[in-house]
Amino acid sequence: MIPxxxxxxxxxxxxxxGVFGFVTRRNIIIMLLSVEIMFNGVNISLVALSHYLEDLAGQVLVFxxxxxxxxxxxxxxxxxxxxxxxKETITVxxxxxxxG
Amino acid sequence: MINKIFFFYFSAVIVAMSLMAITRRNVMHGVLYMLLLFFHIAGLYLFLNAEFISAVQVIVYAGAIMVLFLFVIMLLNLREDILKKQFIGTWPMGLVASAGILMVLLLSMLTVKTGEKGFWGIAQIESVTQTVAIGTTLYTQYLFPFEVASLVLLVAIIGAIVLAKKRLK
Known part of the structure; x- marks a missing residue:
């Protein structure tokens, strides 16, 4: 059993x-990708908690x-x-x- | 033992792929690494008895969102942008900041105490199957947030169309 x-x-x-990618990259598509990576980090924690606490609220939240x-x-x-x-560019x- | 091997495989690939995704100069390569990352996260969910979320991860994240990213990248002409340096000049500051957040998170998780266990144990879920269990929870206890989520998607559809369409004379 994994802890x-x-x-x-x-x-x-x-x-x-994800946080590192968001603050250091200046390409706006990569910044959006970093936000998705952050979402996925949170989702892993939520699904793990849902499994270990035997409550489906975590999986509904992931949904x-x-x-x-x-x-x-x-x-x-x-x-x-x-x-x-x-602007012909995607560099922030x-x-x-x-x-001003 | 075998599940530890699988956990280490999946977590190593997840960390490596997310690092690759944010450090590639070419956006297209980054998105393709993200695709691999999502498949491995879906595999990790299968170990946590979350089949429905695993399928949604593959269908919605890998199938819809990442394909949307790929379409947008192919629509844009990014030849000049991929020649630029990919990191800002002060990237070590970003490294220090995110490493600090990481330290706080890792140390605080050492003292996590879980609360009482809920109703849906493994035996309970097995008696009705997982999708029925998650559907029951979603449509009874979380019905109002579910309706709000559909409203959020409607707003996103309208917003995306209004933003991206060309001005009509």
Whole structure:
């Protein structure tokens, strides 16, 4: 039997890889991918807790997280297309009109 | 013993694939590594008796969201963007910050005390099958959040269409 902590450590590691990608990359598609990696880190912890606590609430929550992730990806990618149509780039550092 | 070997295989591949996904210069390669990552996470869910979530992970994440990413990348002409340096100049600061968060998470999980066990034990789930169990929970206890989730998806559909369509004269 694998201890619960191992699954939660794995979820934490995956979450922190997502945080690292989000703060260090400047490509907006990779930043969206990093958000998905963070979601998956949380999902691993939730499914593990759901199994070890014998309660299905965790899996239902994962279901909702996947629904929200799908919505977020659809709107985020629509924004990326809009951005590329107007600015011809997806590098976040080049988008500095509001600098003042 | 055998389940430990499988756990270490899946967790090693998950960590390696997520690291590869965020460090590739070409976005297309990153998305393909993400695809592998999602399949391995789905495999990990099978060990946690979550067949339904595992199938949803493959169908929705790998099948829908990642294919959407691939389509968008192929629509855009990213030849100039993939020639740029992939990390910002101060990336060690990001490394320190995320390593700090990781330390806090790992140490705090050492003292986790789980609460009381719920109703759906393995024997209970086996008597009705897993999909019935999760459906019962979803449509009775979590009915209102379920309806809200469908509203969120509707808003996302309308928002994506309004944002991405061309202006009509």
């Amino acid at each position: 619960l902590n191992w699954y939660m450590w794995l979820g934490g590691i995956v979450f922190c890889i 909702f997280i996947i629904a929200v992730a799908a919505a977020e990806a659809a709107i985020g990618l629509a924004l990326v297309i809009l951005l590329f149509r107007n 550092d080049d988008l500095n009109e509001l600098k």
